[in-house]
Amino acid sequence: MFLSLRAETEDAVSAALSALSLPTTDLSIEEPPEGVDAILASSIAFRLASEAGNAPGEVAADLANAIDVEGYTFLASASAQGPYVNFHASEDYYEETLETARNESYGRLEPTGREIVVEHTSANPTGPVHVGRARNPIIGDSIARLLDFAGNEVDRHYYVNDAGRQMAVFTWAYETFEESELPEPAREKADYDLVRYYRKGNRFLEEGSEREIEEAETEIRSIMQGLEAGDEKAYERVGHVVDTVLEGMCESLSRLPAEFDEFVKETRFIRDGDTEELVERLKALDNAVYEEDAWQLALPEFEKNLVFLRSDGTSLYTTRDLAHHEWKFASYDHAVTVLGEDHKLQATQLAAALDALGNDIEQLDSVFYSYVNLPEGKMSTRAGTGIDLDDLLDEAVSRAREEVEDRMDDRIRDDDLTESDIERIARQVGIGAVRYDIVSKQPSKAITFEWDRALNFEAQSAPYIQYVHARTCGILEGAERSPNDVDPALLESEEERNLIEVIARFPAVIESAAEDRQPHQVATYTREFAETFNAFYRECQVLSEDEALTDARLALVAASKHTIANALSVLGIEAPESM
RNA sequence: GGGCACGUAGCUCAGUCCGGAAAGAGCGUCGGACUUCUAAUCCGACGGUCGUGGGUUCAAAUCCCAUCGUGCCCGCCA
Numbered sequence: 001m002f003l004s005l006r007a008e009t010e011d012a013v014s015a016a017l018s019a020l021s022l023p024t025t026d027l028s029i030e031e032p033p034e035g036v037d038a039i040l041a042s043s044i045a046f047r048l049a050s051e052a053g054n055a056p057g058e059v060a061a062d063l064a065n066a067i068d069v070e071g072y073t074f075l076a077s078a079s080a081q082g083p084y085v086n087f088h089a090s091e092d093y094y095e096e097t098l099e100t101a102r103n104e105s106y107g108r109l110e111p112t113g114r115e116i117v118v119e120h121t122s123a124n125p126t127g128p129v130h131v132g133r134a135r136n137p138i139i140g141d142s143i144a145r146l147l148d149f150a151g152n153e154v155d156r157h158y159y160v161n162d163a164g165r166q167m168a169v170f171t172w173a174y175e176t177f178e179e180s181e182l183p184e185p186a187r188e189k190a191d192y193d194l195v196r197y198y199r200k201g202n203r204f205l206e207e208g209s210e211r212e213i214e215e216a217e218t219e220i221r222s223i224m225q226g227l228e229a230g231d232e233k234a235y236e237r238v239g240h241v242v243d244t245v246l247e248g249m250c251e252s253l254s255r256l257p258a259e260f261d262e263f264v265k266e267t268r269f270i271r272d273g274d275t276e277e278l279v280e281r282l283k284a285l286d287n288a289v290y291e292e293d294a295w296q297l298a299l300p301e302f303e304k305n306l307v308f309l310r311s312d313g314t315s316l317y318t319t320r321d322l323a324h325h326e327w328k329f330a331s332y333d334h335a336v337t338v339l340g341e342d343h344k345l346q347a348t349q350l351a352a353a354l355d356a357l358g359n360d361i362e363q364l365d366s367v368f369y370s371y372v373n374l375p376e377g378k379m380s381t382r383a384g385t386g387i388d389l390d391d392l393l394d395e396a397v398s399r400a401r402e403e404v405e406d407r408m409d410d411r412i413r414d415d416d417l418t419e420s421d422i423e424r425i426a427r428q429v430g431i432g433a434v435r436y437d438i439v440s441k442q443p444s445k446a447i448t449f450e451w452d453r454a455l456n457f458e459a460q461s462a463p464y465i466q467y468v469h470a471r472t473c474g475i476l477e478g479a480e481r482s483p484n485d486v487d488p489a490l491l492e493s494e495e496e497r498n499l500i501e502v503i504a505r506f507p508a509v510i511e512s513a514a515e516d517r518q519p520h521q522v523a524t525y526t527r528e529f530a531e532t533f534n535a536f537y538r539e540c541q542v543l544s545e546d547e548a549l550t551d552a553r554l555a556l557v558a559a560s561k562h563t564i565a566n567a568l569s570v571l572g573i574e575a576p577e578s579m
Numbered sequence: 580g581g582g583c584a585c586g587u588a589g590c591u592c593a594g595u596c597c598g599g600a601a602a603g604a605g606c607g608u609c610g611g612a613c614u615u616c617u618a619a620u621c622c623g624a625c626g627g628u629c630g631u632g633g634g635u636u637c638a639a640a641u642c643c644c645a646u647c648g649u650g651c652c653c654g655c656c657a
Binding site for chain 1: 581582583584585590591592593594596597598599600601602603604605606615616617618619620621622637638649650651652653654655656657
């Protein structure tokens with residue numbers, strides 16, 4: 001409704017300006033600050049003051065007078081307040097919002113017909129997922145959900161770097177060392193099991209004798225060259241390690257939850273000849289140069305050339321990634337990639353190279369986030385420093401469980417929570433809290449991990465939002481009926497009006513967040529929504545003797561439930577029926 | 580050295596792209612509210628040179644320049 005109101009307002013302002021013979025290029029439509037009784041406002045009078053030869057206040061008054069709301073459904077009136085022109089919504093606006101939001105899928109936008117691939121996580125399968133990288137699956141999964149809800153066809157991809165040195169090292173280590181020389185795994189899980197070989201191998205390469213290291217390096221090199229040459233045996237050896245570790249990692253990621261439609265292996269683009277073909281096309285470019293036995297691409301905006309073929313004739317990660325991206329461009333209308341900020345330069349070089357190859361790089365969007373660090377420094381899979389995602393989630397659930405149990409004891413309520421309810425709530429709340437903590441912040445901000453902060457269950461957290469959902473469910477359940485004839489005009493208190501206004505904005509929030517690929521906008525919205533709902537809850541008793549009023553308020557609660565449930569779903573956070 | 584991000588209340592953050600109404604939340608501190616549809620809630624108080632200095636503008640947290648601090652990057656690694 002908000003989007004329609006905005007369109008009507010723009011239209012009306014435009015028409016009024018034309019009637020006054022004023023320019024209509026910039027309408028300066030904005031949302032007024034809190035406390036102003038209007039849905040939309042315009043500050044255009046400032047800009048037109050000199051042109052009109054009049055004070056802003058006068059211009060605003062003239063403009064408000066010139067606005068003709070005849071023929072609009074949602075725009076009711078315009079009024080000048082100082083230099084601002086405020087716009088008010090009609091009864092239809094409130095009625096339509098209430099009616100539309102009674103649909104369970106409220107907020108979902110019309111299908112765009114666009115197919116979008118969201119690539120996220122894509123961590124090298126070297127071991128258990130740690131918290132340092134946990135931002136990637138959470139942001140990525142939320143973006144995917146957001147774009148889906150905004151009407152796009154979305155596929156989620158995990159790009160598996162199975163062709164690089166790291167996996168060759170891993171494979172060599174896995175085949176070389178005996179289990180008896182390794183410590184006990186931290187968990188009985190494939191990724192925890194195998195990472196021990198990886199760590200052992202890396203230590204060996206740092207501390208071993210020169211001869212031992214040389215031997216190992218020969219083996220590692222032969223694995224890498226085997227992959228490049230298309231040697232089936234090499235694929236099998238590496239593939240076994242990659243698939244095993246990846247399966248373990250995905251089990252952890254699914255707890256967030258983060259699921260994938262496809263795991264795209266890097267080696268695929270070697271095996272199908274795409275990389276080779278791409279190299280030939282790169283060589284043919286005007287700015288391709290052959291220097292120091294290696295093929296490079298001269299990219300004027302960058303300090304250094306981009307090497308795309310090593311002197312030994314093998315391809316580089318970036319070369320394969322170019323082929324990978326051309327494949328994505330061919331299969332989808334748009335590609336979004338979630339990357340750590342350390343990949344920024346590489347990503348811009350990639351885009352420049354794709355551009356040079358004649359691709360439309362408007363198809364590509366990269367979202368960068370900064371790593372989560374520990375107070376004592378970085379987390380590393382290789383070194384084994386860091387907090388495993390599983391440990392964080394376990395701790396979150398166990399702390400949430402304590403909360404549930406505490407509250408059962410000292411709360412005045414006749415709950416009959418079963419053991420399985422407690423378990424469910426603990427899981428929903430605990431994991432939701434972790435997820436919300438991450439998805440509610442701008443990805444570019446640095447985060448230092450601290451247990452107590454990540455596991456805060458109070459206001460401005462997932463449980464705060466989830467609680468609102470549980471409240472709506474509680475009320476609807478208590479009603480024991482669903483209203484049929486609803487008279488929206490009965491919802492006339494300030495709190496009811498405010499709530500409807502916030503609900504009305506939801507689709508616009510989805511549109512804007514999807515456009516900007518910023519799920520945190522939705523998180524900010526859930527907070528505003530929860531505050532507004534709580535004010536309504538405080539002031540308006542829903543279930544009462546007055547049947548007509550009860551019905552109207554029940555409709556509003558149902559609309560609220562759909563709004564908050566869908567917002568949470570976009571964020572990938574569960575909406576508990578009770579808690 | 581160069582490039583890119585970040586810097587808003589004691590702490591954690593919205594707001595910055597697209598300049599507009601007295602800078603918003605939460606945590607913490609202090610004081611209040613459960614015979615009521617769930618108190619993981621609500622109400623109130625206290626708390627701000629929007630890193631700093633210039634500039635543009637009728638108007639700057641927001642745009643421009645400079646500067647300081649922090650992080651990331653500048654491989655024939657991924």
